[in-house]
Amino acid sequence: MPSDVLFPANRPLNVAYLGPKGTFSYFTAKAALPGLRLLPAGDIPGLFAALKEEGPNHADLALVPLENSLRGTVGQSFDLLLEHDARILAELYSHITNCLMSREPDLASIKAVYSHPQPLAQCSRWLRDHLPGAALIAMESTAAAGRRAAGEPGTAALGHPLAASMLGLGLLARSIEDDPDNWTRFVIIAAGETSGQSPAILPPIRPGSRETTGMKSSLLFTVEDRPGSLAAVLACLERGGLNMRKLESRPLRRDHPGHGAWKYAFFVDVECDLTDAAHAAALHALRSATTSLRFLGGYPMGPQLDTATEKDEPCSL
Numbered sequence: 001m002p003s004d005v006l007f008p009a010n011r012p013l014n015v016a017y018l019g020p021k022g023t024f025s026y027f028t029a030k031a032a033l034p035g036l037r038l039l040p041a042g043d044i045p046g047l048f049a050a051l052k053e054e055g056p057n058h059a060d061l062a063l064v065p066l067e068n069s070l071r072g073t074v075g076q077s078f079d080l081l082l083e084h085d086a087r088i089l090a091e092l093y094s095h096i097t098n099c100l101m102s103r104e105p106d107l108a109s110i111k112a113v114y115s116h117p118q119p120l121a122q123c124s125r126w127l128r129d130h131l132p133g134a135a136l137i138a139m140e141s142t143a144a145a146g147r148r149a150a151g152e153p154g155t156a157a158l159g160h161p162l163a164a165s166m167l168g169l170g171l172l173a174r175s176i177e178d179d180p181d182n183w184t185r186f187v188i189i190a191a192g193e194t195s196g197q198s199p200a201i202l203p204p205i206r207p208g209s210r211e212t213t214g215m216k217s218s219l220l221f222t223v224e225d226r227p228g229s230l231a232a233v234l235a236c237l238e239r240g241g242l243n244m245r246k247l248e249s250r251p252l253r254r255d256h257p258g259h260g261a262w263k264y265a266f267f268v269d270v271e272c273d274l275t276d277a278a279h280a281a282a283l284h285a286l287r288s289a290t291t292s293l294r295f296l297g298g299y300p301m302g303p304q305l306d307t308a309t310e311k312d313e314p315c316s317l
Contacts, residue, residue, distance in 0.1 A: 022143030240282030
């Protein structure tokens with residue numbers, strides 16, 4: 001963890017996650033950061049807003065979904081990283097496996113299936129083959145879908161396997177995603193100007209089923225609107241011997257210098273810690289090749305977690 005990021009030492013850290021309780025984000029936060037106080041946010045902007053809250057709803061950290069191995073980038077998360085003064089402290093990868101949960105005893109009784117749009121898309125082939133006549137209805141979260149199915153006869157929900165036991169539902173089918181190699185990358189962020197009376201150590205992320213080694217850095221930058229400007233940035237990475245893991249462009253918003261139609265900022269991950277003195281020359285070259293450059297954080301490459309084997313307590317509807 002960066003040494004200049006301080007947290008209050010007199011209480012457990014608060015972590016905002018994409019709620020409500022029972023979502024994939026909830027189980028990921030619970031497994032990765034055990035013992036921390038979890039605060040549900042209604043949407044991704046709410047995760048960033050919680051870092052600025054005061055009082056009991058203030059979050060020291062937020063667990064933000066950044067991209068999915070099958071569905072791609074969560075564009076809103078990148079836009080909010082561009083908009084807010086936030087820093088990435090860590091990353092992790094959570095394995096996504098979907099189950100069909102219901103109060104009904106069998107598939108023949110299911111007339112409608114509720115879920116977030118992503119699980120509905122991820123399980124589309126299975127749903128088409130096994131429930132061709134069922135209505136597929138999008139909800140704001142998998143947890144909300146499970147609660148809807150728990151109170152409505154003839155329906156089912158797609159979601160995390162542990163959500164079924166939380167809601168008192170039975171599992172009609174497990175691991176029904178069309179592609180089992182389904183992972184979501186999360187980043188743990190803090191406000192850019194965190195403070196406290198004395199430093200507290202951020203608990204380490206729980207080791208995953210598959211560990212990775214090495215460091216990663218994330219940057220946001222803009223370049224001049226002329227031929228070769230992006231190529232010059234890539235050349236800086238090549239000369240510095242830095243392996244690029246991701247490059248993403250996002251439209252510039254109104255409150256950003258140089259905004260306008262078809263103007264972009266770029267998000268890049270590189271396979272190193274750019275704060276290391278060994279990369280000082282590469283970082284200087286990147287600053288010279290860009291019109292703006294923001295260092296979002298250097299952090300260890302994240303573990304890969306399988307939260308489907310966790311245990312959780314029942315909850316009331």
